[in-house]
Amino acid sequence: MDSSQSTTLRLLVHPPRDGPFNMACDEALLESVGSGESPPTLRFYAWDPPTISLGYFQSVADLQTQSPELRSLAVVRRTTGGGAILHDREVTYSLTLPIHHPWLRPNANRLYEIAHDAVCLAVGSHAAFARDAARADRPQSSSQRGPFFCFARRHALDVVLNAARDPAQPKLAGSAQRRTRTSVLQHGSIILRSRFPQQPCATWSSIDGTVDVPTAVELLRRAFESTLRVRLTEDDLRPAERARAESLRTKYSDPAWTNRR
Amino acid sequence: MSVPQDRRYQASHEWHKLDGGEVIIGITQFAADELTDITYVSLPSIGKEIVAGTPFGEIESVKATSDLISGVSGQVVAVNETLNNSPELVNSDPFGQGWMIRVRPTDPTQLDALLTAEQYQRQSAAH
Numbered sequence: 001m002d003s004s005q006s007t008t009l010r011l012l013v014h015p016p017r018d019g020p021f022n023m024a025c026d027e028a029l030l031e032s033v034g035s036g037e038s039p040p041t042l043r044f045y046a047w048d049p050p051t052i053s054l055g056y057f058q059s060v061a062d063l064q065t066q067s068p069e070l071r072s073l074a075v076v077r078r079t080t081g082g083g084a085i086l087h088d089r090e091v092t093y094s095l096t097l098p099i100h101h102p103w104l105r106p107n108a109n110r111l112y113e114i115a116h117d118a119v120c121l122a123v124g125s126h127a128a129f130a131r132d133a134a135r136a137d138r139p140q141s142s143s144q145r146g147p148f149f150c151f152a153r154r155h156a157l158d159v160v161l162n163a164a165r166d167p168a169q170p171k172l173a174g175s176a177q178r179r180t181r182t183s184v185l186q187h188g189s190i191i192l193r194s195r196f197p198q199q200p201c202a203t204w205s206s207i208d209g210t211v212d213v214p215t216a217v218e219l220l221r222r223a224f225e226s227t228l229r230v231r232l233t234e235d236d237l238r239p240a241e242r243a244r245a246e247s248l249r250t251k252y253s254d255p256a257w258t259n260r261r
Numbered sequence: 262m263s264v265p266q267d268r269r270y271q272a273s274h275e276w277h278k279l280d281g282g283e284v285i286i287g288i289t290q291f292a293a294d295e296l297t298d299i300t301y302v303s304l305p306s307i308g309k310e311i312v313a314g315t316p317f318g319e320i321e322s323v324k325a326t327s328d329l330i331s332g333v334s335g336q337v338v339a340v341n342e343t344l345n346n347s348p349e350l351v352n353s354d355p356f357g358q359g360w361m362i363r364v365r366p367t368d369p370t371q372l373d374a375l376l377t378a379e380q381y382q383r384q385s386a387a388h
Contacts, residue, residue, distance in 0.1 A: 056326045057301055057319075081301075082324035107295045109323055145300070155323065177325035181273045 009224075010041045011232040013217060016048035019076030022092070023053070024248035026185055027079060027178075028241050029096040034183030038241065040101060042224060042232065043094045044217045047087035049074050050196075055082045055150070055176065060259045062148050070198055077258045078187075080176035083150035085189050086199040091216045093224075094187035103228075104184055111186050112157040112175055114227060119159050119173045119190060122216075122223035126165045126207045127172050131156035150174050151191075151201035161202045170202040192216055263382070264289060265356055269372050270381035273330045276356065277372055280363075284333050284372065286317070287360040288351065291385050296322040299351045302344040304361055309337045313371055317362060320351070329361065333371045339363035 014025070022045055032038035051074040054060065063071060063084070070086070095115060097103060103114055113129075120127045146153045151171045154160070159173040175188030192213070193205045205211045210219065225232050237245065251257050264270070268278035274292030278285045293299065301321040311317040316328040317337075341360050344350060351359035366372075376384065 055324075057303065057321055079326060080324065081321045081326045107297065108325060109297055112323070157323070175324070177323075179325055179327040181328075181330070 007230060008233050009228060009230040010039050011221070011234045012041060012043040012045075012237065013221075013234065014043065014045040016046040016213070018049065019047065019051035019053060019074055019087070020249045020252035021245065022047060023076055023078055023252045025237070025241075025245040026094045026096070026187055027248050028237075028244040029094065030079075030178060030180065030183050030185040031244060032238075032241050033096045033098055034180055036098070038238065040097045041095075041235075043096075044220065045092050045094070046090065046213050047092070050086065050088040051076055053078045053085050053087060054258070055084060056080055056178075057261065058084060058148075059261050066148065067198060070196070075258055076252055077260070078176070079178040080185065080187060082174065082176040083146065083153050084148050085150050086196050087189060088191075088195055089193040089211070090189050090191045091213055091220060092187060092189045093220065094185060096183060096185045098183050099179075099181065101184075108177060108179055108184050109157065111177070111184065115175055115186060115188060115224075116157060116159045116173060118220065118223040118227040119188075121227055122219045123172065123190075123204060123207050123210075126161060127159050128162045129156065130154050130158045130160045130169075130171070149199050149201075150176075150189075151199055161207070165207065166202065170200060172202040172204070190216070190220075264291075264378050266378045269332065269375035269377065271330060271332045271375055272381075272384055274385075275330055275332060277332050277375060279369065279372060282365070282369070283338060284335070284364045284366050284369075285360050286329075286331060286333075286362050286364060288320075288329065288355055289381070289385075290355050293352050293355040293359070296320065296325070296327070296352075298322055299348045302348045302351060302361065304340045304344065305337050307337055307340055311335065311337060311362075311364065320348075331364070332375045333364060333366045334368065335364040335366040337362050338365050 160169040178185045299322045304318045313334045317331040318329040
């Protein structure tokens with residue numbers, strides 16, 4: 001991998017926040033990295049309260065087909081594609097790069113491979129790309145088609161448990177992107193522990209007992225450093241980024257945004 | 262990579278073809294190849310006024326969402342409804358059956374400010 005332009009990478013580690021803030025923060029980074037005001041940024045975060053995030057093109061009506069328990073949870077709409085995710089006991093990463101960054105070559109799909117290589121490294125030898133799994137489902141990547149939950153869908157670049165670990169090869173990690181003319185945001189979730197069996201997924205705790213966010217973040221941090229061949233330098237949101245995130249939070253809290261499709 | 266000479270381009274990879282006083286807009290083969298498998302295209306309604314330099318629609322591919330940017334202002338007079346069920350046409354024939362919208366331009370001279378085929382090819386090759 002060509003990492004010659006990025007020997008260090010900015011790292012943000014954020015405590016659990018609600019869905020509107022988390023999505024607003026990622027969009028603020030997409031803007032600030034795209035404008036060149038901020039460097040490429042890797043962010044780890046978690047969610048409180050439990051929240052369902054809808055893919056950008058998903059219909060909110062699809063949520064109405066879910067159980068009353070799920071319908072009672074907080075909901076936020078992402079700017080990225082793919083299916084819904086129930087964020088609860090999990091770690092989410094986001095990686096934001098300027099559009100001409102070498103990690104986006106030959107195309108932006110390369111970033112899925114890079115990040116998922118890091119996830120596979122973090123969880124040991126128990127995970128594999130879906131394209132390499134014995135069970136090869138037809139790719140289902142459109143927000144408009146396929147199962148409601150992201151973790152029930154299967155794309156070649158998703159991470160699944162290997163067959164030796166679980167013959168059903170459930171999905172451990174999937175990611176999604178928002179691409180603009182100037183930057184790319186990619187974020188993805190790794191479920192630590194599941195309190196909601198309605199979301200079919202593999203959990204990190206089932207592999208090696210990892211259940212707490214700080215431990216998972218530390219393992220992911222080391223794995224991203226190794227995979228990206230960078231040194232992560234921890235930072236805070238800059239005042240302009242924080243102000244923009246608070247402003248965008250209003251959009252993500254607005255039912256008009258959540259219910260727009 | 263060759264691109265049709267009979268249209269103008271944007272750095273964001275949309276092509277614009279003048280046709281009988283109207284402008285047909287789509288995305289280039291380069292953009293379609295970069296996006297890989299296109300799974301959904303969201304286009305405006307007929308009659309909608311669009312503004313040069315701003316999004317007229319959105320596209321999804323491999324769980325990625327991207328804006329579609331118009332290079333001209335005007336009113337949408339036709340939309341390629343075929344893409345609702347066959348978005349893959351944008352991958353297989355982006356300069357033909359994968360067209361997206363037809364616009365009656367407010368100011369056709371806006372096309373002159375867009376990239377020529379040669380300029381677009383040079384710019385794409387640079388990245």
